Amino acid sequence: MAPRVPIDLHIHTALSPCAAAEMKPAEILLTAERAGLAVVGLVDHGSAGNAGAALRAAPAFEPRVLVGIEAESTEGVHLLALFDTLEAVADLETVLAAHMPDLPNRPKVLGEQQLVDEWGEVRGVEDRLLVTATDLGVEEIADLTRARGGLCIPAHIDRSVNGLLPLLGFLPPRLEVDLLEVSSALTPEQARERWPELAGRALVTGSDAHCLQDVGRAVTWIPPEFAQADLEPKKWGEAVARELLRA
Numbered sequence: 178m179a180p181r182v183p184i185d186l187h188i189h190t191a192l193s194p195c196a197a198a199e200m201k202p203a204e205i206l207l208t209a210e211r212a213g214l215a216v217v218g219l220v221d222h223g224s225a226g227n228a229g230a231a232l233r234a235a236p237a238f239e240p241r242v243l244v245g246i247e248a249e250s251t252e253g254v255h256l257l258a259l260f261d262t263l264e265a266v267a268d269l270e271t272v273l274a275a276h277m278p279d280l281p282n283r284p285k286v287l288g289e290q291q292l293v294d295e296w297g298e299v300r301g302v303e304d305r306l307l308v309t310a311t312d313l314g315v316e317e318i319a320d321l322t323r324a325r326g327g328l329c330i331p332a333h334i335d336r337s338v339n340g341l342l343p344l345l346g347f348l349p350p351r352l353e354v355d356l357l358e359v360s361s362a363l364t365p366e367q368a369r370e371r372w373p374e375l376a377g378r379a380l381v382t383g384s385d386a387h388c389l390q391d392v393g394r395a396v397t398w399i400p401p402e403f404a405q406a407d408l409e410p411k412k413w414g415e416a417v418a419r420e421l422l423r424a
């Protein structure tokens with residue numbers, strides 16, 4: 178088989194209350210570079226507050242950087258919404274925020290939500306509760322992401338907590354996504370055996386890293402020419418899906 182390079186599209190920053198404070202964009206990107214990752218996705222629950230810092234830090238490092246939000250649907254399903262511009266991800270963040278309850282975070286119980294800059298300095302904390310569901314359906318979140326040129330990937334679809342298949346029991350027929358993420362607990366082949374409806378669907382896996390040690394712990398392999406493809410994330414996801422299904 179032609180040489181392939183690893184990508185990890187599901188890495189949290191320190192803005193996620195469950196993530197370690199060491200998860201600053203530059204540290205994540207340095208770790209990703211050392212792990213040989215060609216493309217990374219940096220996300221946080223319900224917010225893109227560290228996306229600007231990640232995009233500003235990105236040119237100093239090898240991996241192509243996508244930034245995004247891990248959104249939660251009204252059904253409790255997690256979906257990654259990945260972008261390559263701050264404008265697009267900030268626009269989605271605004272829409273999602275209007276569909277989330279305005280509740281305070283409980284840092285002592287849930288963890289602190291740190292806003293950092295590209296140099297790793299803590300610039301503040303987000304007081305709003307970010308790990309919470311929107312009142313939007315899975316299809317709506319996918320549509321909102323695609324409408325902004327973003328790549329929507331239902332996250333850890335096999336997981337009983339916040340995973341699409343255990344929660345809904347099926348793939349919604351109107352859900353327009355090109356890639357689906359299985360957790361690191363099983364391989365795409367094992368997922369296909371367990372859920373026959375995944376036949377013909379392109380599956381990726383990602384680390385869902387909350388600490389530096391886990392960055393690149395689970396990856397998807399793609400041809401190197403796809404890594405630097407100059408396509409908007411939505412089109413890039415379509416191309417990667419076609420390639421994964423062809424392989």
Ligand SMILES: [Zn+2]
Nearest residue numbers: 247255332339
């Ligand atoms: Zn999740």
Ligand SMILES: [Zn+2]
Nearest residue numbers: 187189247385
């Ligand atoms: Zn996650």
